[in-house]
Amino acid sequence: MNNQEVAQIFENIADMLSIKGEIIYKTLAYRRAADSIRAQSRSVEDIWRDGKLKDIQGVGDAIAKKMDALFSQGKMPFYEELKAEVPVGLVEMLKVGDVGPKKAAMFWKEMGITDLDALEKAADEGKLRDLDGMGPKSEARILEGIRAFRRRQTGRISLGDAWPTAEDFLARLRDIPGVEAAEAAGSLRRWRETVGDLDLLVGSSHPDDVMQAFLDFPEIGRVLGQGETKSSVELNNGLRMQIWVHPPERFGSALQYATGSKEHSVKLREWALKQGLSLSEHGFKRDDGTEILCAEEANVYATVDLPWIPPELREDRGEVEAAKAGVLPDLVTLEDIRGELHAHTDWSDGQLTLEEMARGAQESGLDYLLITDHSQSLGVTNGLSEERLRSQRQAIDKLQSKLGDSFRLYQGAEVEILADGTLDYPDDVLKGLDVVVASLHTSLRQSREKVTKRLLRAIRNQHVDVIGHLTGRLIGSRDAADLDVEAIFREAAEHGVILEINSNPERLDLNDVHARRAVEVGCKLAINTDAHHLDHYAFRRYGIGTARRGWVTASDVINTLSMKDFEAWRAARN
């Protein structure tokens, strides 16, 4: 059972207990345990085997015992009993806007409603409005909430859609008179791999005017909520957006608040309280009621004697403790990247020529580029036969002489790891390539043992230098292959094989948790774009965001090396 599945059980328990009316702190404890399990880079089942469950933040005697039952018996009696008592449909109901535990319990107990369909029917027939604390408006909101929930079933949007939209809005917000600053906040600023809605923060001394100007943007389809400091809207394309407007002298604390995560902010506020300071989006308050205002976000952290914590780390995964101890990692940046090690051309399924891809990389400031067209078996991608691979070598050498000494073009390949674990070119062909990237594209649904074995075999091949997009997942459309990542990381570390963070916003593979664990185990990483077009080089920032979320530093990343050092690494590999 994977961490996600275990976390989901505790999340469900928290929901069910809250519907039962259990004290909030108990439900909070289950929720914290679930978050903490999700953030574990190691499998919690492994941790259980080692008898170290209680080392996990938020896991104490009671929750450890329940996990023990789950892993040793295959099920958790406490959870089974709870499910028999509280209908599971109520848990889904909580995902509808404006429906929380109190209302869900009321619908259940007063009207016998136990699932979304029944709730929708009751709302439609006007039967909810007579309940305590309800009225026609609440009923209409819930009905709309159910419909919005069904619309967004596909879920969260990718960073590749979210960032460009946010940047467009931010640019226009900055043009509004009276706006002194506008920044993205929320999970977008933390570079989470998907975001539920876009959070934007504006600094202005004229909040009413700014808010009104924003609400007049033509893309805005529906206003969900509107106040002095905060409004929430739905765009015509269904995307949700929240905007906060705070005075410039309070912008720093507002940005900190709006960026989250909630768990990080709670930690920070608890820490502030210990120093007699109450922190909110408006700033700090001392016990005597006087305020400390923060125009800059760094001032928020400095006020409680902490260094500024990069947004990507703010998930309550140990960053506050690391900040206190002065051991925050010096995270890799976009500017650290010197070369690209995964790019396609029209020799296989890329859209541009060798020269166009090379010039583009050179003009974007890179020092070297590894061309990695697909290998022969991947027919749909026009994979290269051995003969075409030899022709491509000549073309690359010829182009190199045109490009000059300040930029180096390498020939590699993205070699398919076949279903039986062998590679798609024989060893003597692989030997002739400058750097070899090996990836899986097919038979991802094999058993955990089989896929893991394929990858281990590829890693042990002396010619393989990099493993591309390890799990093969496509966010929102294809699940990751079931892998023993721990075994793979150990093997890669031992053989000096690099693991890629694929920057395509649909992939982001390795993900943040994997990246962090891989480095812990001793692996080096590459941050690649998998570009099939010049435009795709811009994906790099998403890979960087993912790496930073994984606490990755420049020295963990092979393509931060200068051309000279990269050449030395390559020589040592051969």
Next chain:
DNA sequence: GCCGTTTTCGGCCCGACTGTTTTCAGTCG
């Protein structure tokens, strides 16, 4: 239910917004 640079017991972040209310409960982030 968890946890300890106030505590092994008694706390556990803070405020905005909405709709239903005549001062507040519920939800959300």
